[in-house]
Amino acid sequence: MNTDRITNSNFHTLSIESIIPDTQDAVVVRFHIPSNLVDAFTFTPGQYLTLRAQVNGEDIRRSYSICSSVNESSLAVGVKRLSDGQFSTHVHGLQSGDTLDVMPPQGRFTTPLGGSHHYLLLAAGSGVTPIYSIARSVLENEPDSVISLCYVNKTIDSVMFKTELDELKDRFMTRFLLTHLMTAEAQDVTLFNGRLDREKLDTMVTRGLIAPTSYDAIYVCGPEAMIKSTQQAMLDFGVEESCIRFELFTSSSTHAPRTPKDNEDSPVEGAEVHVILDGSQRSFTLPPDTPLMDAAAKAGLELPWSCANGMCATCRCKLVDGEITMRQNFSLDPWEIDAGYVLACQVQAQSEKLVLDFDEV
Numbered sequence: 345m346n347t348d349r350i351t352n353s354n355f356h357t358l359s360i361e362s363i364i365p366d367t368q369d370a371v372v373v374r375f376h377i378p379s380n381l382v383d384a385f386t387f388t389p390g391q392y393l394t395l396r397a398q399v400n401g402e403d404i405r406r407s408y409s410i411c412s413s414v415n416e417s418s419l420a421v422g423v424k425r426l427s428d429g430q431f432s433t434h435v436h437g438l439q440s441g442d443t444l445d446v447m448p449p450q451g452r453f454t455t456p457l458g459g460s461h462h463y464l465l466l467a468a469g470s471g472v473t474p475i476y477s478i479a480r481s482v483l484e485n486e487p488d489s490v491i492s493l494c495y496v497n498k499t500i501d502s503v504m505f506k507t508e509l510d511e512l513k514d515r516f517m518t519r520f521l522l523t524h525l526m527t528a529e530a531q532d533v534t535l536f537n538g539r540l541d542r543e544k545l546d547t548m549v550t551r552g553l554i555a556p557t558s559y560d561a562i563y564v565c566g567p568e569a570m571i572k573s574t575q576q577a578m579l580d581f582g583v584e585e586s587c588i589r590f591e592l593f594t595s596s597s598t599h600a601p602r603t604p605k606d607n608e609d610s611p612v613e614g615a616e617v618h619v620i621l622d623g624s625q626r627s628f629t630l631p632p633d634t635p636l637m638d639a640a641a642k643a644g645l646e647l648p649w650s651c652a653n654g655m656c657a658t659c660r661c662k663l664v665d666g667e668i669t670m671r672q673n674f675s676l677d678p679w680e681i682d683a684g685y686v687l688a689c690q691v692q693a694q695s696e697k698l699v700l701d702f703d704e705v
């Protein structure tokens with residue numbers, strides 16, 4: 345086994361320019377980007393940053409969507425504190441001048457800029473973070489584009505970027521159509537009370553508030569249940585599957601091994617894994633109940649990962665040789681699986697030897 349450490353893990357230590365409270369439990373963390381890293385941290389609206397810190401001696405990382413406009417020189421993410429969130433609690437305790445390790449922007453929930461579009465954006469809670477970046481970047485850079493945003497929260501106090509969204513409405517009065525839905529605070533218009541479920545979408549379509557087939561694309565960011573019901577509703581309304589983009593917005597808390605279900609193939613014991621990363625090939629052994637990232641780390645290899653739960657695709661790589669099953673996959677499209685891409689964090693070896701290529705993007 346080669347125990348050399350792969351040093352290009354893509355993390356850069358960035359200084360925090362400011363941490364500003366946004367709601368009672370959310371802050372906006374703004375990073376200073378030094379001139380030598382400007383290219384590396386150039387992003388497309390909708391992408392996220394993976395942040396890393398040592399918390400109580402443990403390497404913890406989380407992905408947070410970028411909330412800046414592409415026109416800003418610094419990069420900001422919105423971080424909502426979760427009651428059991430080790431990482432978010434750590435971040436809320438930081439102050440300007442502190443540093444965090446940050447991976448360059450990633451993610452495919454993106455909107456390339458240019459041309460003229462009408463996008464429908466649907467967000468719930470802190471799922472608005474990438475949506476706000478998309479809305480603002482599109483409005484500021486595509487003079488003829490229109491954004492319709494429907495944003496769900498419990499109460500008005502929990503609305504992230506409330507001031508910024510109001511300002512956006514004032515700046516782009518005819519091109520930014522904003523609808524707030526509240527689940528725990530009554531609004532004057534009954535239609536705007538409650539969740540964004542199938543019934544609500546049906547009513548919004550019937551009343552002409554949204555016209556699903558008229559948009560160039562529909563972006564959805566929120567919890568899994570909302571994404572699934574919205575996706576199905578849009579398909580039923582006749583929207584092409586390729587026009588629906590979604591980002592699962594759930595914080596990971598663990599990547600502990602899971603007990604295989606009865607109908608799953610048992611993983612091979614002690615598979616030999618060869619990894620190609622940054623032009624080098626390294627090898628290690630993968631015990632059956634061990635996450636591949638942990639086995640790699642034990643062997644001194646730092647592979648790219650963030651959520652460890654199959655959601656972000658930071659660990660996407662190509663299976664060049666061997667057979668695997670994935671514990672779960674919330675991020676790879678069917679064409680990617682057909683092309684041999686896998687999520688390394690979810691790999692269970694089904695053959696004695698695996699070759700995973702992280703350079704094949």
Ligand code: FES
Binds near residue numbers: 651657688689
């Ligand atoms: S690290 Fe997020 S899908 Fe593997």
